Amino acid sequence: MAKVKLSTKIFCGFILMIGMLAGGGWYLWSSLNQLHGGMAIGDGFHRILQASLATRHHEQGFQPGGDLQDSQAVRTAVRRMREEAGRLKLLGLEAQTGLHLDGLLAALGAYESAFQGSVQARSRSSEGHQGEDRQKLLAASDQALLQAAQTLQKKCEEALAHQQSSVESALGTTKTVLGVGILLLCLVGLTLAGALALTITRPLHRIISGLMESSAQVASASHQVASSSQSLAQGAAHQASSLEETSSSLEEVSAMAKQNSLHAEESNRMVIVTNEKTKEVHRSIRATKASMETIAQAGDNIKKVIKNIDEIAFQTNLLALNASVEAARAGQAGAGFAVVAEEVRSLALQAAEASKTTDGLLGEIAQHIAQGSQLVQETLTKFYDMGESAKVVNRLVGEIAAASREQGQGIELINRAVTEIDRVVQENAATAQEAAGAAQELNAQSEQMRLVVDELVGMMGTGAGASEGGGGGQVPERPRGSWRQRISFWRKTPSLDMPGPLEGRRFLMDAGESRDDSWPAGPCGGTRPR
Structure with missing residues (x-):
């Protein structure tokens, strides 16, 4: 994890949260679809039960005199129940209904057969049967029709009760899963937030410590570069x-x-x-x-x-x-x-x-x-x-x-x-002069880095104040402690007063120019290089 980029960490954290939210949303969507399907099945069974009650009503109107209008109404109600059962099959809900739908269709077939038998019995009794035989035949057909109707109504009520129980169970499971999921999502979110905070702040603390050490080293190095540049310029003059x-x-x-x-x-x-x-x-x-x-x-x-x-x-x-x-x-x-x-x-x-x-x-x-x-x-x-x-x-x-x-x-x-070589020595002398100026610029950049680190420390909420200004001087030895101790040391480190550019050093003069008085003589009494 230490080598993973900060943007990657944040991106992965948000991706994980989005993935968990997407998983919870998908589960909620599938649960709602299941509840919607269960409610559709319940509505279907409810319509079948209403049609069953309608058949019972028209059946009671048909039994006294064999009214053809009531008979047609019963057949229409039976057809409606069969169509509703077929619609439930077309919706692909057999896996949820199971044997309740099959038993309902079987009871509906038995009721339809019993009703057809009752119609035929009344038709035969009106043609030739009289007296006691006609009453027995009608009583037997009515008894069979009653049992079939009761069975059909019982199957409808059982299917409706089973479906209501399934919907209530699915609703309870969905509530439980959603509650646990929300709690788990909160826990994971808090854990992820803490982990991201640690994975971000710890490297930032190390970076701050490294920046402070680097700034102190840069300040010391800039002072050494300035001194070395001055010595190099003097040596280049003698060499020339x-x-x-x-x-x-x-x-x-x-x-x-x-x-x-x-x-x-x-x-x-x-x-x-x-x-x-x-x-x-x-x-x-x-x-x-x-x-x-x-x-x-x-x-x-x-x-x-x-x-x-x-x-x-x-x-x-x-x-x-x-x-x-x-x-x-x-x-x-x-x-x-x-x-x-x-x-x-x-x-x-x-x-x-x-x-x-x-x-x-x-x-x-x-x-x-x-x-x-x-x-x-x-x-x-x-x-x-x-x-x-x-x-x-x-x-x-x-x-x-x-x-x-x-x-x-x-x-x-x-x-x-x-x-x-003479030309290179002169260029080196000029480069040394430029290096002295660069050392000053480096010191200024080091000071700017201190301000940036102060701002970063304030953003991290470490309770440290702004950097204290300081005068020139030597760079003290850096302590080896925690990064907060290094921050305190670094703030107390004064800025360096870099030496100015080398004055009076004219290394690249034309041959026709007069000699600069400040140019040092060579070891053999020679003049400045041309």
Whole structure:
């Protein structure tokens, strides 16, 4: 029940009362219908009894002389009784009449048969019977008609008496049930009213207690919010000044990072040019090595030629020696030929000596060419290593340039972030100022809540008066007692004097405005944030 809404409780209470009233009304309506049906049945039986008395009257007029008019009147009365019984059947009241209606119809049939027998007896006695036989026949028919009439009248009286007894019993039951129902309805209504009052007032008492506690907490919180807002505004001022200095330092670092990036890119270009020059020198040295290898091959060819010359000089020397021997054998005749042979031999020896000297020089040249080729190969290796080192330097310088660019971009992002933080700090300072104003408004709302709770307490009839006004001050500790004690405490709690908005704090000034004298300097001697 604690979680059910108040409107639902009231609605359910009224629905229950309306349901009980509707049930009582329905029972009263059904009882009245039953009484009305019983009265209709009583009227029907009463009309049947009147018709029965009419038949007795016309029957007594018919018996002396057999008057046809009285006979027709009896038949009309019997027909009226049968029609009335049929009407009662059509009304569906057999369940209430029971055997009384069946017995009445049976008695009516017996009476009709007896009357028909009496009519026939008088008709036969007038045709042939005379004297004592005629009197006996009429007496027997009259006796049978009398018994049937008495039985019919008795059935009518019994049915009417039974119906009157049923109506009186139903009326008494209805009175009893209505009396008990009204008493029960009053008891249930009082119980429901008390339950509704408890289910409404108890939550209201809890709500009042909660409102009082909440109001005291709101008052205390508003005082704390005002103090915190003032401290936050002062801290935001110092933070803004520090952030301005940090932003200036970051701008300088960003400029140096950009300069380093430019130098790294220039170094990268110079390394690329040096690498290209190294490649050109490498190609020139390789061409020199190829030329030296060609010279070495030419020296080998010259060696072969000199070897041939040496062999020719050797053969020439042998021929000159043979010529000298032959000239000596010839004597005086071969003296001139011997001189020629000697000269040829001398020339051959000189050619051999020159060939030997040339071969030695070519050997030294080949040795120097081999040494030069080895030095060229070593130079090529060194230049190759230098080219690889240049590639590594190029890659490292490229990475340094890329890192410098990324560093510059990162510093620029940090600078923007610091600028954004500076803006947020200024907004926080402005928000703190607004929070101080909101704290004042909150205190006013708390005071208004106190008035509303006072009015609610008066409506609850707790006997408490209006709230006492109070000056500013600290909020005392709330007692832990009954809700009435809390009401008394809450009324005695003075309202808070909230600090006013922060004066002299201009957090969102344009760059062209002069500095406010009341703005505090930053921890590093900076000025206010812009």
